[in-house]
Every structure is written in C-alpha cells, then in structure tokens.
Amino acid sequence: MAPRRQVVKIEQVTVLLGGFPALARCDFDVFEAEIVLIAGSNGSGKTTLLKLCAGICGFREGSVRVFGVDMKGSRADVRKFVGYVGHATLLYNDLTVRENLKFIASCLDIPFERAFEYASEFGLSGKMLDQLVGTLSAGQRKRVSLAAAFSRECELLLLDEPHASLDHEGKEFLEQVSIRFRELGRSVVVASHEFERMESIADRRYQMDSGRALKL
Amino acid sequence: MFKAAKVIAVKDLRIELRSKVVLNQILPFVAVVLIIFAFAFNKYPALLVTVAPGLYWVTALFSSLLALQRSFSLESENNAKDALILYGLDPAGIYIGKVIAVLVEMVLLEVFLTLGIVFLYSTHLHELADLAFSSIVGTLGILAVGVTFSAMTSASKAKETILPLLLLPVVAPVLLSGTKAWENEIAGKAGLGDPWVGLLILFAAAFLALGTLTFGSVLEE
Numbered sequence: 362m363a364p365r366r367q368v369v370k371i372e373q374v375t376v377l378l379g380g381f382p383a384l385a386r387c388d389f390d391v392f393e394a395e396i397v398l399i400a401g402s403n404g405s406g407k408t409t410l411l412k413l414c415a416g417i418c419g420f421r422e423g424s425v426r427v428f429g430v431d432m433k434g435s436r437a438d439v440r441k442f443v444g445y446v447g448h449a450t451l452l453y454n455d456l457t458v459r460e461n462l463k464f465i466a467s468c469l470d471i472p473f474e475r476a477f478e479y480a481s482e483f484g485l486s487g488k489m490l491d492q493l494v495g496t497l498s499a500g501q502r503k504r505v506s507l508a509a510a511f512s513r514e515c516e517l518l519l520l521d522e523p524h525a526s527l528d529h530e531g532k533e534f535l536e537q538v539s540i541r542f543r544e545l546g547r548s549v550v551v552a553s554h555e556f557e558r559m560e561s562i563a564d565r566r567y568q569m570d571s572g573r574a575l576k577l
Numbered sequence: 578m579f580k581a582a583k584v585i586a587v588k589d590l591r592i593e594l595r596s597k598v599v600l601n602q603i604l605p606f607v608a609v610v611l612i613i614f615a616f617a618f619n620k621y622p623a624l625l626v627t628v629a630p631g632l633y634w635v636t637a638l639f640s641s642l643l644a645l646q647r648s649f650s651l652e653s654e655n656n657a658k659d660a661l662i663l664y665g666l667d668p669a670g671i672y673i674g675k676v677i678a679v680l681v682e683m684v685l686l687e688v689f690l691t692l693g694i695v696f697l698y699s700t701h702l703h704e705l706a707d708l709a710f711s712s713i714v715g716t717l718g719i720l721a722v723g724v725t726f727s728a729m730t731s732a733s734k735a736k737e738t739i740l741p742l743l744l745l746p747v748v749a750p751v752l753l754s755g756t757k758a759w760e761n762e763i764a765g766k767a768g769l770g771d772p773w774v775g776l777l778i779l780f781a782a783a784f785l786a787l788g789t790l791t792f793g794s795v796l797e798e
Contacts (some may be wrong), residue, residue, distance in 0.1 A: 415663060416663075417659055417662055417663065436797075437665060437793075440662070440663055440664075440665045441665045443663070444663075445659075445663055447656065447659070449655045449656035449659070450655045451655055451656055451657055451659060451660035451663075452655050452657065453588070453592060453651060453654065453655070453657060454654055454655065455592040455595050455596045455651075456588070456591065456592060456595070460591065464584065464588050465660075465664070467584045468581075468584055468660075468661075468664040468666055469664055469665075493595075
C-alpha cells in the first residue's frame with residue numbers, strides 16, 4: 362500500500378498571542394483521508410492550532426507545512442485547499458441564507474447548486490433559505506456555516522467546536538458528511554469538547570495541554 | 578481582480594439596500610449638518626454662499642468616515658473578514674469592490690448634499706457636469722485612502738477614533754483641492770482644465786494604485 366500523503370506537518374511551533382504562548386513547541390500532523398480529533402480544555406490552544414493550519418494565524422518559531430507549502434512564506438496558495446469553521450459563523454447577518462451561500466459560491470467559483478445541496482443535507486431548505494441569517498438560531502447559523510465549509514469540498518477541513526449549538530440531528534449530519542469526506546480521501550480535523558461523540562469515527566486523537574498537542 | 582471586486586461590491590450594496598444604514602443614519606447626519614450651518618449663518622446669507630464649497634467637502638469627508646466604518650463593521654460582525662482571506666479572493670479585488678460600494682453610497686449622499694446646498698444656502702451652480710466630476714474624483718481619493726485605513730483599524734478596539742485621526746491629515750489635500758475646484762466652478766472660472774481638479778485626479782490615482790498593491794498585506798495583519 363502506498364504511504365499516505367502528509368497534509369499538515371507542524372514541528373516545534375510557538376505562537377504568541379498578546380505575549381502569552383498559545384502554542385508552545387507544539388508538534389502536530391494530519392494525513393490524507395483521516396479524521397483527527399483534538400480535545401482539550403478552554404485556552405489549551407485548540408483554536409490557535411486550527412487557525413495555524415488554515416493559514417490565518419502567524420507563528421514565531423518552528424515549522425508549519427500544509428500540503429508541503431512552507432507557511433512562513435505566502436499562505437495564499439494553501440487556502441484554496443483548506444476549509445475552516447470557527448467559533449464565528451463567517452456569515453453576514455443582513456443577507457439571507459440563500460444570499461450568503463450564493464456569495465460564498467461566487468467567491469469560491471463553485472456552482473451554487475453544490476452549496477444548496479450541502480445546505481439541504483444540513484436540514485436547510487424551503488423558507489429557511491430566504492430567512493436573514495441574523496434572525497436564525499445559533500444552531501441554524503452553525504448549520505449554514507458548516508454547509509458553506511463542506512460545499513468547498515476542499516482537501517482539508519478544520520472544524521472548531523462544530524457541535525456547539527447543534528441539535529442531535531445536526532450532529533448526525535456532521536458525522537455522516539465527515540465520514541463521506543474521509544472516504545473521498547479528504548481530511549477532517551475536529552476540535553471538540555464532545556470527545557465521546559466523535560471518538561468512534563476518529564482515526565487519531567490529540568489532547569491539547571498548555572499549548573502542546575499530545576498524541577493519545 | 579474584477580470578478581472579486583464585483584462580488585464584494587454587489588454584496589456590500591445588497592446589505593446596504595436591506596439594512597438602509599446610509600438612508601436612515603448617514604443621510605440624516607448630512608441633513609442635520611446642513612441645517613445647523615444654515616441656522617448658524619442665518620444672518621449672513623452671502624457668507625453661506627462663500628463657505629458652501631468648504632462645507633460641502635467637510636460634510637462629505639465626515640459622511641465618508643461613517644460609511645467606511647459601516648463598510649468594515651460588516652466584515653467584523655461574524656469575523657467575515659477571515660472568510661474573505663480564506664476564500665482566497667484577490668485582495669486587490671476586495672479593495673476595489675469596497676471602494677466601489679462606498680463610492681456608490683457616497684454619490685447618492687452627495688447628490689442630497691448638493692441639493693441641500695442649492696436650496697438651503699441659495700447657491701447657484703453653473704457647471705454641473707464639472708462639479709459632479711470633481712466631487713466623484715475627490716470622493717474617490719478619500720475612499721482610496723479610507724478603505725485601506727478602515728481595514729487596518731477594523732480590528733482595533735478604538736477604531737472609531739483611530740480612523741479619523743489617521744484619515745483626516747492624509748486627505749487634507751482633497752479637502753483643499755476639492756474646495757478650490759468647487760469655488761472655481763461655482764464662479765464659472767474653470768472647467769476640467771482646472772489644476773485643482775488635476776490634483777484631485779492625481780491624488781485618487783496614486784492612492785488607488787497604492788491601496789491595490791498593499792491591501793493584501795493589510796488584510797493579513
């Protein structure tokens with residue numbers, strides 16, 4: 362069997378946020394076609410680690426390579442292969458769900474239909490598509506955000522606390538789509554407090570502790 | 578770049594059409610400024626005509642500050658600015674799109690402002706096309722600088738105060754040139770060959786080029 366391609370390789374990385382080391386000599390890696398679960402208490406560095414992989418966070422020491430690209434240089438080339446869902450929804454409250462999805466599809470140059478298909482998978486259809494995002498519940502907004510991220514069909518998807526605000530049905534959708542992504546050779550990294558929920562589908566697990574990622 | 582610019586401009590204008598912040602908040606601000614000055618100089622109508630060009634540009638400048646802050650508060654709302662970076666949109670396109678969207682809003686505001694100056698201050702405008710041209714180019718100059726500075730300050734806790742502090746000194750040449758160009762045009766002295774209009778064009782072109790080249794680094798910070 363051919364060795365699996367390494368998607369993310371982080372070695373001895375330190376990230377300072379306001380003088381505080383959010384990541385301290387952290388090592389972390391992700392291979393293709395796997396679901397990696399990251400657990401850890403609040404402030405342990407989960408979000409910073411995901412942002413580092415997404416190329417929206419700089420670092421002070423160490424080495425970060427995503428898809429073989431050194432993230433010390435231009436990070437723009439990597440971003441088209443990476444999807445990220447953080448605590449914030451990255452959506453516009455004054456646009457409807459449909460308009461948000463169309464905007465995202467236009468930005469990414471993907472067919473609108475694909476974005477709507479994923480929205481439908483996450484239970485967003487009918488009148489809800491014409492509701493302003495600002496009037497949706499937190500759980501519904503999270504579904505839109507996840508549908509938008511999955512519709513990119515990118516090689517690496519980074520999900521930061523994706524279960525927050527989601528109901529049981531939403532969590533089921535999330536697991537199903539994550540598994541399907543892995544089957545297609547894509548990688549999904551999930552930082553979550555709901556360790557038990559994702560543990561059954563995760564290939565590898567990390568525990569964040571004081572800015573370090575410990576393999577479990 | 579042009580595709581990204583179109584996507585951003587359409588999105589911003591669609592949000593404005595829905596939220597009506599320009600109509601409900603900035604337009605009343607312009608009206609209040611016009612009325613306050615009309616009352617303040619009520620006894621000296623001739624003076625109002627004399628200072629009308631300066632008042633026009635000061636009001637346009639303060640209105641553009643509000644419009645610019647609104648434009649970037651949209652991107653801070655749900656960290657949407659991060660999304661623009663993640664989607665890999667051309668930063669130059671984002672910059673141009675933002676400039677276009679705020680320019681459209683400002684042109685509408687300036688039409689209202691001009692009408693206010695004509696009716697409240699009894700100012701006679703002769704060369705409407707020249708006036709419109711100098712106003713649009715001057716506003717473009719303000720926005721060319723303003724969009725970059727707004728992006729730089731949008732993450733700051735004190736963005737409401739930092740943006741005017743940064744922007745006002747830099748766009749002082751627009752205020753001066755715009756006022757002079759308006760004075761000449763009202764007096765029927767000069768047209769598009771007016772050197773003050775030339776300065777407005779130069780300022781807008783230089784800062785548009787600078788903004789287009791540097792906006793990527795500004796977004797990343």
